[in-house]
Amino acid sequence: xxxxxxxxxxxxxxxxxxxxxxxxxxxxxxxxxxxxxxxxxxxxxxxxxxxxxxxxxxxxxx
Numbered sequence: 001x002x003x004x005x006x007x008x009x010x011x012x013x014x015x016x017x018x019x020x021x022x023x024x025x026x027x028x029x030x031x032x033x034x035x036x037x038x039x040x041x042x043x044x045x046x047x048x049x050x051x052x053x054x055x056x057x058x059x060x061x062x
Contacts, residue, residue, distance in 0.1 A: 001049040002058065018045055018060040020052030030057040 002020030009015050018040055022028050031051055035044040040062040048058040 001052050002045060002060075007059075016040075016062045018048055018058075018062070020048050020058045022052050022055045022057065024055060026057070028055055028057050030059065033058055033060045035060060035062070 002018050005017055005019045006014050007017060007019075033044065033048050033051065035041070040060055044060055048060050051058045
């Protein structure tokens, strides 16, 4: 459901992450999901996908 993305941090540097957007699109509320010690793995992507299915825009910075 989500996709790997690159986005700019506030300091202008690039950051990788995982982003999911529900059918509501940009008007949906958003969640920033922080991964565990093991980083951006399939388990965290699954949590992000479930939040997206529940109607939230979800960003997981790596």
